[in-house]
Amino acid sequence: MRRQDTADDSYPAFLREVAETLWTRRRLDAGLRELCHPQLLHRQALAMGYGPEALRADALELLATLPDLAAHTEDVMHCGGVRTGSLGAQRLLLQGTHAGGGVFGAASGKRLRFRMMSEVYAKDRRISEIWAVRDTGAILRQLGCDGPDWARQRARLPVGGDGPFRPALDQPGPYTGGGNGSxxxxxxxxxxxxxxxxxxxxxxxxxxxxxxxxxxxxxxxxxxxxxxxxxxxxxxxxxxxxxxxxxxxxxxxxxxxxxxxxxxxxxxxxxxxxxxxxxxxxxxxxxxxxxxxxxxxxxxxxxxxxxxxxxxxxxxxxxxxxxxxxxxxxxxxxx
The missing domain is CATH 3.10.450.50 (Nuclear Transport Factor 2; Chain: A,)
Incomplete structure (x- = not known):
């Protein structure tokens, strides 16, 4: 008889700690490698990435332009268990000052607020899959930028990879669940x-x-x-x-x-x-x-x-x- 899995009630706290590690303490070296599986699948709406390096590059891009960025977890909902691993749906509110030049242009000094939402799968406290969406539109509006024009210029960058995430770029990962029966x-x-x-x-x-x-x-x-x-x-x-x-x-x-x-x-x-x-x-x-x-x-x-x-x-x-x-x-x- 198949043993029933036990819910991991500490998983929301783990995801809050991950957000602290990444955005507040900026542990983008050994700390990130400890949290992420070497073959991490990072499905970010703007790009498909692989390994801890993809998550690090995403964080560096944002931290370069918002050096005082702070992230606060608004909520985490999760499913799964200790044996099979857990998937958590996390909602973050981020705030920072546009004090550095970068992907959003020259520093303006404006204070920005925006959200990021993600679903994160981990087993034995190693993250192997992420689905993430950042509210880039909120950032652009607060900076007075034209969204379509910014997107067109980004799409033409020579380092843009394969472009935004879409099914043709996806790869199968270890998580195959569809959620819970609530x-x-x-x-x-x-x-x-x-x-x-x-x-x-x-x-x-x-x-x-x-x-x-x-x-x-x-x-x-x-x-x-x-x-x-x-x-x-x-x-x-x-x-x-x-x-x-x-x-x-x-x-x-x-x-x-x-x-x-x-x-x-x-x-x-x-x-x-x-x-x-x-x-x-x-x-x-x-x-x-x-x-x-x-x-x-x-x-x-x-x-x-x-x-x-x-x-x-x-x-x-x-x-x-x-x-x-x-x-x-x-x-x-x-x-």
Whole structure:
């Protein structure tokens, strides 16, 4: 008879420690090698990377331009166990001063706030797979940069590798799970599947009238109308794209509301007007991560993130921008 695995209740603390090691203590040498498997798969929306070196390069790029960067873990939800390893969905709020030149241009001295969301799989305290999305759009908006133009220039860099993450670049890893069987994860997954199947009437039915949402670009929204604007614009831009939920976690934790975390993707052609301006026909892959909290009146808080810059790179990489680029929404600092 197969022995039942035991949940690793210390895994959220481990991921908080990883964030401290990487972003606060900046232990990018031996500390990073101790935490990461040599064959780490680092699926970051802007690029596919391998080994601890990929995670180090990503951190160095950000720390060079934001030398006082501080990261705070807002939440961690996890599944799995001691025997098979655990996967945690982590949400970070990062703050720093744009005091160094680098990937975001010359230092401006502006204070920046943005989020990063990730799913991290580890066994025996060695990380072997990461799916990560950084809110590059929020950084660019706060710096007054044009997102599509920045993405086009980055796509033309000679050190850009194979470009943004997409299925053709993916490699199989040790984690093959789909999450846990919590009703909250299943409910959140079912809600997004209905929304992305054009069932937008589900939003006023399932969202709390006073719901608060945080979306890409540091944009904050309130109530069902705010959620509808975001999801409608995304689906309208990619009307025939295939929506897939790859992983779901539900959590009921003492002193916390019921919560859920999803990893999803949207893959297809940019055929419609919506979140990304005039249709271009470009093939696009969107890696998305969503967290939610639930209350007596439905979904009360939502955090959804995809990297707008990674999408713009796929749409406009190496080609001239169309005359009618999508206007960038008014930035609102992450809260």
């Amino acid at each position: 009703q909250w994860g299943m409910a959140f997954a079912a809600l997004l599947e209905r929304i992305m199947a054009a069932g937008f009437s589900e939003i006023p039915a399932q969202y709390d009238p006073a719901a608060r949402m945080a979306y890409p670009g540091g944009v904050l929204a309130e109530g069902p109308a705010g959620a509808e604007r975001f999801w409608f614009a995304l689906r309208a831009a990619l009307p025939d794209a295939r929506f897939v939920i790859h992983h779901r976690i539900g959590a009921e934790t003492r002193l916390m509301p019921p919560r859920a975390a999803l990893r999803w993707s949207l893959t297809g052609r940019h055929l419609g007007w919506g979140a990304f301006g005039a249709p271009t026909g470009a093939e696009v892959h969107v890696m998305g991560l969503s967290h939610a909290e639930f209350g007596p009146d439905g979904l009360r808080r939502e955090w959804t993130l995809y990297d707008e810059a990674a999408v713009w790179m796929q749409i406009h990489g190496g080609v001239a921008l169309p005359d009618a680029a999508a206007p960038m929404p008014e930035v609102m600092a992450a809260q």
